[in-house]
Amino acid sequence: MTSTxxxxxxxxxxxxxxxxxxxxxxxxxxxxxxxxxxxxDLLDDILEGELEPGSTFDLFMPRSEGIYHWLCSLSAAxxxxxxxxxxxxxxxxxxxxxxxxxxxxxxAQVRRIHSARRGRPYELTVADLxxxxxxxxxxxQLSTGDTLEITMGLDTRVLVMGRAVxxxxxxxxxxxxxxxxxxxxxxxxxxxxxxxxxxLRERRA
Numbered sequence: 001m002t003s004t005x006x007x008x009x010x011x012x013x014x015x016x017x018x019x020x021x022x023x024x025x026x027x028x029x030x031x032x033x034x035x036x037x038x039x040x041d042l043l044d045d046i047l048e049g050e051l052e053p054g055s056t057f058d059l060f061m062p063r064s065e066g067i068y069h070w071l072c073s074l075s076a077a078x079x080x081x082x083x084x085x086x087x088x089x090x091x092x093x094x095x096x097x098x099x100x101x102x103x104x105x106x107x108a109q110v111r112r113i114h115s116a117r118r119g120r121p122y123e124l125t126v127a128d129l130x131x132x133x134x135x136x137x138x139x140x141q142l143s144t145g146d147t148l149e150i151t152m153g154l155d156t157r158v159l160v161m162g163r164a165v166x167x168x169x170x171x172x173x174x175x176x177x178x179x180x181x182x183x184x185x186x187x188x189x190x191x192x193x194x195x196x197x198x199x200l201r202e203r204r205a
Contacts, residue, residue, distance in 0.1 A: 007033045008091060009068065010061065016040070017145040018072075019058040019114065020050060025143040031082065038072075042081045053077050056088070060145035067144065067165045067180075068093055101130040102199040108152035110136060113161075118149065126152055131193055133162060133180040142167040142177040150179070154195040160188045 010016075010033055018026045018040075028040040038059075051057075053076050061068040069092045072085040106126040112119035124138035134150070136142065146164040151157065162179035169175055181189060 007036070007038070007087065009063075010038060014061060016059055016061045017143055019060070019145055019147065020046075020055075025112075025114075025146055027143070028083075036087050037075065038085050038087065040083050040085060042078065042083060046078065051078060051083065058145070059085070059087075062144045062166050066093055067163070100196075100200070101128040101135075102196050102203075103127065104129045104134070104199075106152050106154065108136070108150050110140070110142075110151075111149040112142075113147040113149055121151075126150070127176075129154075129192060129196055129199075131189065131196065133165070133178065136177040136179060137174060139174055141169075141175050146177070147182075148177075148179060154191055155198070156191060158188050158191050160185060160192070 010030055012030055012032050014030050016028050016030060018028060020026055026042060026044040026046060028042045028044075031039040031041050033039075051074055053074050056071060056073050059070045059072045070090075071088045073088055075084040075086050104126045106129075108124055108126050109121040110124045111121050122138070122140040124136045124140060127135040127137045136148075136150075142148070142164050144164055144167045146167070148162050148164060149159065150162060151159045161182045163182060164177045165180045167175065167177040181192075
């Protein structure tokens with residue numbers, strides 16, 4: 001596989017996030033790219049034992065159109081804040097929501113999921129909903145690439161899994177996260193679709 005196939009659209013200078021099994025989300029900048037490898041400058045501190053040679057983790061790169069995702073393996077122990085990783089697959093792409101959205105203003109319990117661990121719950125507001133995802137707003141900082149468990153009351157109480165395609169602070173100090181639903185949740189998405197359809201009908205009435 002050629003460099004352009006494996007590393008596209010990565011290039012030196014772009015910011016990425018790593019989802020590490022033990023450390024959670026870590027932000028890094030691409031220093032250089034090889035045919036199937038990257039050299040990263042880690043912007044967050046990693047404790048000893050949290051990133052070992054041969055360990056695998058997910059790497060995400062956000063873009064306005066969506067988020068790119070690779071599975072990676074650490075090639076060697078990090079030297080200071082610099083790490084070299086091997087890409088194990090070509091980029092997978094999660095597109096930002098194109099479906100029609102409806103305002104929701106629904107209170108949700110949100111947990112980060114790292115490896116098999118569930119983080120503590122935070123209360124955030126679901127600002128809007130669509131077939132493919134939702135927007136979260138609130139005081140809790142979220143990171144692009146976070147895997148999230150979201151429990152909310154629609155026509156019934158539902159638990160849905162999603163990934164933060166983009167997360168950023170607002171000028172007022174709160175946080176916004178655009179979340180894309182993960183695949184394999186047909187029954188839950190049916191509940192979301194029914195809620196969205198009802199909201200649209202009520203607004204047309």
